[in-house]
Each structure stands twice: as C-alpha cells, then as structure tokens.
Amino acid sequence: MIGVLGLGSIGLRHARNALSLGERVVGFDPSPERRALLEAEGGRIALSRDAALTASRAVVIASPSDRHEDDLAAAIAAGRHALVEKPLGHRIGRLPDLLEQADKAGLVIAAALNMRMHPCVQLTRAALADGALGRVLWGRFLAALYLPDWRPGQDFRQGYANDPKTGGAIFDYIHEFDLATHLLGSFRPLACVATRTGTLGLASEDMADAILEHANGVTSTIHVDYVTRPRLRGFHLAGTGGQIHVDLDQRHFRHVGNDGNVRVDVTMNGAYADDYRAEMAAFLASTKGAPPVCGGAEALAVLEGVIQARTLAGLPS
Template identity: 35%
Template structure:
C-alpha cells in the first residue's frame, strides 16, 4: 500500500517509520505534496486544527485516512466529512493507539467478560507537565499550547475519553470544565475534569492535565463484584483477589502505535478488496 504521512513532527516521523517497517511504500510531507505521490492512504499527523482539512482531502479523493487523535478540533464539519468518506467507501480510523495496550485490552476483556460484575463507576486520569514533553523545545510553540492549532488538555490528552467510552459504553450525559489554571503561557485549557453517565448506567470521572510534574496515567474500574486497578507501566490487577490480569508493561507503548497502524491497513485492504470485487463483472 502507498501511504503518505501528512506532517513530519515527532508523531509523523514515527508513523512514517512504522509504515515502512510494515513493508509499505511510504513518504511524508505537507498535504499539498500528497497529490503527486498518489497514495492509497494517508496518515494525518499535522496539528489538530487542520486534521479536518486532510480528512476532507482524503474523502474527496477516495483515499483511506488514519487521523491522529482527536479527529478534529471541534465537531463542526466532521459528520459531513465522514458521510462523504462513507459514500466513497473508504476506511477512516482515529489514532487512539492505547486501545492496543495490553493492560487496557485486558481490562476491556475483564469488564465485558463479567469479571467484576456490572460496571458501576470508573475513574481515569492522565497528567504530565507540558514543558517536559519535548526537552529542548519551547512548549509555547507546540500545537498543544495553542488554541489556533487545536491544543489544550481536553483535546490533546483525549486517550482517556476514548478508552473509558470504549470499555464503559456510550455516554448519555456529560458535565465538566476545561480551564486554564496555571502560570503556563498558554491560550488553552491546561486542566479538564469531566463526569459522564454511560448508557449502561455506570458513572465515570475523567481528569486530564498539563500540570503534573510526575507522569501520571491510571484508571480504576469498580463493579458490583470486584474492582480493576491499573497504573501506567504496572500490572492491571483484579481486586480484592489481587489477581494479575495483565503483567507490568513498561515498554508497551511503541508497540501500540505499530498495532494501530497495522489494524487500519488491514481494514483498508478489506475495503479495497470489496470495492474491486464489486466492480468485477458477473460471469
């Protein structure tokens, strides 16, 4: 498959290397360079604020699209772009690679398998001090720090929103706030706190921040018959039995990026095969 990576920042360079590692003919650059390359698929790794432009470009040309999370800076125009993509028969995926993390996969299997009974509540949180993200770079110039580029804790740290919805189910109602509370020089929110009510009845609380001086990512899943606790890099444990559902995985992150891209490529290949089959004359 010919894959063009739009945007060659840190995320884009990783996607380009992974696409090549998976054996694909891959190049990268600006969206304007993609036409000449003639891709079967694009990976959108540009700032969040321009994700939708790239998705529209792909949908209009019948090119599969893997869009880094989140899919866009707001919901405006997303539905229309996805409708065009569906009409074109292309695969669109969003890069929530933590769905492929062994611990979260184990948690999802345990919750769906009834290991803790009916899910009642979830607490998920992530925090990391924004100036520490890319040592040697001025955090104020990063997309995460700028509203015009689709930054802010709520959008940039949205993995937890996705994983909770993925495991706990659709959200029926949500309340919360996303605000700037620190002395960091940003024009976006640096902390967000959400409370969600899920269709199955569970309640979740989700915390996201650019402020924690020590990297923090953890979640706790409380059911009628047990609890699952997980902290980044450590095991996922079923309590009170203290059963290990997933062993400690301190080096699992890189593999999730590769797995997410591979999953997208396989889905896109199915779409291509079905399109080719549909175009074949009946014998």
C-alpha cells in the same frame, strides 16, 4: 505506498512505523526541514498535499488538528483510506458528511487513538466481557503529565497545546475520553471544569475535570493536566464483583475481587512505541478488509462529547 500529511513528531512516528512494516512512505509537510527528516528515515518526499495523495493508496493525516477536516476531505476526494491523528478535528463541521461520503465510497476512515492497542486496555476489555466485575458501577481515568517533559528541546508554547481553540489539555487527552467510551460505552458529559493554573504560562487550559454519564447508567470521572510531576496515567474501575486498577505507564493490570483477594496481578511487556506500531499494523490491515480499531463514526461520537465538555467548561470554540 502510504502517504503521511504532516511530518511533526507524531507524523514521523507513523512514517517510521509504516516503513518498519515493509511499506513505502511518501510524506508532505510545508517545512523543508521536516521533509528532510522523512527523507533521512528512508521515506520519499512530496512537494504538495495533492502529490502525496496521488502517490499513495492510503494516508495518515498528522497535520495540525485545525487542518484535519480539509485534509480528510482531500483524501476522500482522492479515494484514499485515511488514519486521522487525534483528535479527529476541533469542531464537528463537515465531519459527518465526510464520513458518509467515505462510507459510500468504501473507504476506511480510522482514528489514531493508540491507547486501544495497549495490552492492559485489551485485558480490561476481555475481563469486562467475561463479567469479571459483575455490574460496573463507576470508573476513574487519570492523565496527569508535565508538558515540558514531552518533547525536550522544543518550546511547548509554540505547539498546538497552547492554542485555546484547538489545543489544551482536554483535546490533547481525548485518549482518556475515548478509553471511557471504549470500556464503559457512549457518554454525555454532565459537568466539566477547566483551569489555567499559570504554572506553564499557557493560553489554553492546562488542567480539567469532567463527569460523564454513560448510556448504561455508569458514571465516570476524568482528570487531565499538563502540570503534574511525576507523571500519572491510568484508570480504576469498580463493580459489584470487584475492582480493576491499571497503570498505563507501567503496563500493570490488577484485578481484585469483592472479597479483597487478588485475582490477577500482571505487568505486561512492551512500551507505548509498541502500541503505536500495532496501531499502524491494524490500520494497514483495515485497508485490506479487517475492521478498524477505532472507526470514524466512533471517533466522531467521542469528539462530540469532548466538545460538549469543553462548552460546559466555558472554553472557546
């Protein structure tokens, strides 16, 4: 039995994926309406967090990010493996101690950073490992989407995105910071600026730019925003041996050699929904001994860098 704490859109997605993979699911959310949505999908409902934890062998934490720390503590105390939705939290707090407790107890703590499952990201990792770019020189990561288009029919001003302390574009697009880490190595932010354009009337930042320095000397830039139409999402890497261009939305990978000749030009099958399902399959496998795709320690390091970037931008903690 897989428990799901928090039955908003992402929690229900995780629940549906677990059900599709043959798992039974039990979920808790304070909202009766959301609990009913899980029941309609074929899941079982619990009337409290503790009841959901008691009934499950592993849990997905998809509650609001300001609840992640407490929910993770409860999961670890109950002896449950956990997949924590991004971000791992909105502060460092007790997270290092909790991850240490989980490690001592032999529990898997993984972060739901599903972009690692994207086939173009995996193709890029393989190309870098093969030395296709020679010495990597720089990277650029871009996530520019229009927030009102994300969940039509819902008031985006009522969600986590509009919370200046726990939401906003930087926390929401932690995927891009994780991709920079996943492809180029650990980083420290050198600079970050964040803006409220006023376009959407948000209290949180709706646009930000960061410059990162990676441990291997590579620099990268990250642009994230809630205000761009049509949407853009992808990355560009350059090295002494050429360049890699990836359009994440179109699932398109292009490798150009330093002579200008195209080495690889391919569009991969599938959609983001497939990546989420693969993420759930990978988490289930990790509870049976496979290595997690993004373990808690990795996710914590990314969170630390993101919090530093927010501090540089003058955002509240």
